[in-house]
Amino acid sequence: MSEPIKVDIWSDVQCPWCYIGKRKFEAGAAEFDGDVEVEYHSFELSPDTPVEFEGTPMDYLAQRRGLPLEQVEEMLARVTGIAESVGLDYDYDHVHQTNTVISHELLHFAKAHGRQLEMKERLLKAYFINGEHVGRIPDLVEIAVDLGYDRAEVTEALESHRYLADVKADVALAQEYGIQGVPFFVIDGKYGVSGAQEAATFANVLEQVRSEKEAV
Amino acid sequence: MDAVTLPIPIVGLQPLGDAAADACDGDSCLIPDHHEQAVINRRLDDNAV
Numbered sequence: 611m612s613e614p615i616k617v618d619i620w621s622d623v624q625c626p627w628c629y630i631g632k633r634k635f636e637a638g639a640a641e642f643d644g645d646v647e648v649e650y651h652s653f654e655l656s657p658d659t660p661v662e663f664e665g666t667p668m669d670y671l672a673q674r675r676g677l678p679l680e681q682v683e684e685m686l687a688r689v690t691g692i693a694e695s696v697g698l699d700y701d702y703d704h705v706h707q708t709n710t711v712i713s714h715e716l717l718h719f720a721k722a723h724g725r726q727l728e729m730k731e732r733l734l735k736a737y738f739i740n741g742e743h744v745g746r747i748p749d750l751v752e753i754a755v756d757l758g759y760d761r762a763e764v765t766e767a768l769e770s771h772r773y774l775a776d777v778k779a780d781v782a783l784a785q786e787y788g789i790q791g792v793p794f795f796v797i798d799g800k801y802g803v804s805g806a807q808e809a810a811t812f813a814n815v816l817e818q819v820r821s822e823k824e825a826v
Numbered sequence: 827m828d829a830v831t832l833p834i835p836i837v838g839l840q841p842l843g844d845a846a847a848d849a850c851d852g853d854s855c856l857i858p859d860h861h862e863q864a865v866i867n868r869r870l871d872d873n874a875v
Contacts, residue, residue: 622850625850626850627848627849627850628850630848631847631848631849655850692848787839788839790851791849791850791851792849792850793849793850794849796839797842800839800840801839801840801841801842802839802840802841802842803841803842803843804841804843804845804847804849805843805844805846805847805848805849806847806848806849807843807844807847808844808847811843811844811847812843815842815843818842819842
């Protein structure tokens with residue numbers, strides 16, 4: 611039996627293509643006849659965004675890009691449609707644009723407990739589907755408690771920023787790799803796959819990597 | 827830090843997959859050009875342009 615193929619994924623909680631790409635990657639990994647070991651890494655698309663951003667994601671994009679609100683709404687409607695095609699019900703009317711650094715700290719907290727993948731899914735769902743705030747410590751604590759974590763432990767971890775250095779290390783590693791956009795998949799430490807690829811593409815890439823590993 | 831599980835950076839990852847796949851780049855997540863063109867095509871089909 612061959613050893614699992616390691617896939618390191620750089621992603622941000624408020625990245626619509628990351629959630630869509632997650633679903634497509636999962637479908638591709640399911641098609642692939644082999645074991646895959648996934649580890650998520652932090653990437654901050656907008657590290658300067660305030661936790662309490664006054665406005666919607668539409669406002670945010672319009673302000674940042676100088677685009678007419680109507681054009682931004684049309685763009686997000688299209689992303690919502692693409693998300694729906696992979697079974698995700700994005701609700702941009704209730705999304706809280708925010709700074710995601712503490713949610714990344716929570717992901718590292720969960721990783722330290724061996725439950726990173728579960729937390730990643732929960733945070734993406736919180737942001738895009740549930741309309742939950744993923745930038746404030748009290749909201750993130752409730753999400754963690756909802757998953758069964760100890761309230762006092764997770765509160766202490768987030769308030770002390772115990773995992774902030776891990777978040778920054780992930781971001782630095784992304785810079786070393788030259789990663790500029792997410793989702794970004796590093797497969798077997800050697801191959802780079804950028805973006806929300808189709809499921810079949812992910813399956814083919816995994817097969818190719820396995821073949822090359824076995825040929826060595 | 828869980829350094830043991832971090833991959834070792836290798837300068838110049840070998841790219842695989844579709845280089846035009848959708849991704850968030852920079853401070854926001856815009857729709858790539860091919861989606862814009864798809865929408866324009868659809869609007870043309872709908873006689874909306």
